[in-house]
Amino acid sequence: MKKIFFAGLLLGGIAGHTQPVLKTGPDMPREWIDADTHHKVIRLTNNDRSNLSFYFHNDPFAGSKMVYYSTEKIPTAAAKQETYNSNTRDRQLYLLDLNTLQSERLTNHTSPMQGEIVCPRLNKAFFQVKDSVFAVDLSTKKESLIYIFPADFKATVTTINADGTLLAGARYSDAEKELFRKYPGKGSYFTIIYEAKLPRTLFTIDIRSGRLNKIFTDSAWLNHIQFSPADPRLLMFCHEGPWHKVDRIWTINVITKTVKLVHKRTMPMEIAGHEWFSKDGKTIWFDLQQPRGVTFFVGGTDLATGTTTKYRLQRNEWSVHYTTSPDGKLFAGDGGAPGAVAKAPDGQWIYLFTPENGIFKAEKLVNMQQHRYQLEPNIHFTPDQRYILFRANFEGKENIYAVAIKPTRS
Template identity: 25%
Template sequence: MIGQTWQSEIRTFSDPKTGREIRQLTASGNNYHLYFTENSFDAQRDEIIFLSDRASGEERAPHEHPCYNLFRMDLGTGVITQLTDEAAADDEGRGVSSVTKTPDSRIVVYRAGRGLLKKLDTTTGETTVIYEEAGGYTIGAPSIAANRRYIAFCRNEDVQIADGPNYTGFEERFYRVKDGRVTVAYLDGSGWYDVFKDTHQVGHFQFCPDDSTLGTFCHEGPWNLVTQRIWLLDFVAREAKPCFRQTARDSVGHEFWTNDGYIFFDDRGPGHDGTITSERTQAVVTAVQVNENAMTPFVGLADRNGNVVRRIDMPYYCNHYHANPDNTCLVGDDVDDLVLIDITGEVARPTLLCNHRTSWHTQSAHCHPTWSWDGTRILYASDFGGRINLYLVRP
């Protein structure tokens, strides 16, 4: 029920490896934050927006498709308030998914069920349908333009390949999808159109943080099979151009826009598909072990023309990275731990932050560590104990 509240579930404990204080924020049902490119933290208030199945009336494990809705947490008091009440669309749950928001959390856009995109005004509580899929395509995660007039998102032809734990269907979808599109929908619900059509599976659309005519999308699939991952899309010219032109040795992914408008990316080198499973192996290239590296993995920063302006070699790769506000420090989720990586100098200097203890079984159980807008806290998820919960740690 919208407006229902839960009292604080916060508890603190010392990390078993580093002794740092960890705040476990949630303890009821499954709870996970927005994908790290979207940032659950509120830039103005001491709050986060997150997804939970606590109101579903069902007890489901993370891989059993819980019915999620949106919630707000006051990080000072721990009080949780329900923001949406989307019903399960089918036997696979499918309440709320694929969420984005403005930094101040005033506007939240999310996918409801399989085919609707909705806008929630968190101040008024008003919800508007801004896109409805007529059939034949699957909808990717939306991104809100800086001018707050429209969103963009990826659509791919529906090739009827199920997804699931441990990257089920990841490789097969890469080969089967031949019709991918980037679509714009107006936030007032007045219409939509396809701004770009491709012959590949596309995904991870993200607007530039300060330019509503520029964004990035990717050719989605196992990183070692994708020949050019990151593309810059000019909405005025409706043209795409490559960002960091790849060679045969590059396996690139997990790109995001930094706060100051650079494109961050991760390059793991030959034989790396960009995955990790609950067996601590890759999902597609099973013969190559995680961090069995044929070249030195590195991260890079590219400008708005797609040119690399900085490269930082890494002693090993993490599954995801997120940069602090001034791009001096990364947080990464290694197989078992979160690490802080100082990138102020020519050599990356990693230090252990804490032991995350997640299984990597489902996408929602991936840690996806995310810096707060002011760089004072890091939010992450873990399914330690069998349910996904949210945790907060100071760097």
């Protein structure tokens, strides 16, 4: 029998209570109706820790459960200004049941950990601690060591292929690591790393045999590495750096090692980025601006034909990240702050987009005026397509929320 996520919460309020209609901001109840959009919002994580859902292109779901990070924050003034994990401790993977909203801890590591890799086929989550890659079973919580990187190959795994046989990632140099240490802010390192032209190597790790295979090296900042959700041989990566200077989006067949450019820029200052696969693996979608900061689209390249589809958006609808629903019929965006690339005066919303005759018909789902966009919301459709998940700090700390796609009737 197919499970219906959030069924009890959708049919009525928690414990049968009617949800209050409130302006989204500090000190919200467990669930409420956004006064500006009339969509129901539910806080999924409820503890005194910092809770973060995965990056927008990393699928966190295994059936009716979602993997996320939860972190105890160091109680200092500096830590309160920090959005990410450099000033945090006890960062662990947790598992949220989307039907009961009960969470359970998956990992117990004292050293810093990273990795947002879930494999529903294996019912496991993969992560890395220093030079070691681990897997944890989502049912038994049993942990296993998958691979230890040799001392002369400093690298990070970031993705798993569709049949659960290969992990992939990129190797970086000591010189690159030193530049990141010397210039920790993105405003500093982004151009510096790009201009350094240091070599990076894409690799795979066979999960069954433990064999590492180097598949591609370039004097470019190879990043955003993602396996296709459908083709276990196809790996996407980008040339990171200032987007208007790079033809960013590429694929490689990990068996034949054939490399292809997905989208070539067509005009000065054109940018394409924050790319992701459609759920069926047939299309790579991306933020497309022609030119940068002037005209806004979501573009998609059909991998079989090479043809590109474009959907136009308004300036206020531009989003830091976009995503697609499992059936490919809907899109969502997480909005953006006024100082971002679009310079949108009223762009701080979670959006639902419906494609219609080459444009996006936009619907506002959550008012994000009280959210600080140093933390990217990173939206995800739930597998049943009834909710969109996002992370936010409008209550003063980081939590994970769900907004109902259908508005609440008054």
